[in-house]
Amino acid sequence: MKLGEGVEAAIHCAATLAGVDGDSTMPGAALAEAFGLSPSYLLKHLNMLTAARILESVPGPAGGYRLAKPAERITLLDIVLAVEGREPAFRCGExxxxxxxxxxxxxxxxxxxxxxxxxxxxxxxRAALAEVRLSDIVADFMKGADPRSVAASCAFAERHQRQQKSRST
Incomplete structure (x- = not known):
């Protein structure tokens, strides 16, 4: 089975957003920059994640994206289904x-x-993907990745996050 590149992008973006502070957001353009993706390409996937209520989009010049719920409540299956759809990968045509x-x-x-x-x-x-939470992915990265990679990722997120007044915006 081959999943589209959008799944990888969506998981990486959600993992990055798990690292922003509190109600802060990160602009889609910054997320695209972080992974060397076209902003218009990534926006399509961020919109899918927003429609699935995995992400929340905050409008305005200081807006951006943030997780709509805690990373502990988001599974890889949630993200894959948001991007690829709920239909099975194999569809029997008889x-x-x-x-x-x-x-x-x-x-x-x-x-x-x-x-x-x-x-x-x-x-x-799907059962295997449902067992893996976004928080697990982030924790594994923080624990096992090269310290330079962790430092660079954290610094990027800190530089690009935007403080928000509250979630009721």
Whole structure:
């Protein structure tokens, strides 16, 4: 299974936003800069995360993005589904019922075994993603990454975060 680059970008942005102080925000342009992405490309994914209520968008010149809920309550599955959609990655087209050897529909009473196997794998994949919280990703990074990488990431977030008056804006 191949996920789009937007999933990686979305997870990295959410992890970065987990590091901003309190009600502070970070502009989308800064997030795009942090990961070398086009701002317009990233905005599409930030909007998906906002629509899924993973992020909150604060309007205005001092606005930006922040997590809509604590990182402990956001899973990788939440982010993947926000970006890729809720449909399973495999969609059975019942091609066994096409072509020169197709039979009457009554010959296909049993569900397709390929579809069943793929959906079982999808459930396992989603269950594994549901077990990993954004806070786990951030904690693992802070604990195990090269100290230079941690320092650079923290400094970038500190430089680009914008203080907000309150969450009711």
């Amino acid at each position: 091609i066994r019922q096409r072509g020169p050897t197709k039979l009457d529909a009554s010959a296909y009473v049993r569900p397709c075994g390929i579809n069943a196997a793929m959906l079982k794998a999808e459930r396992a994949y």
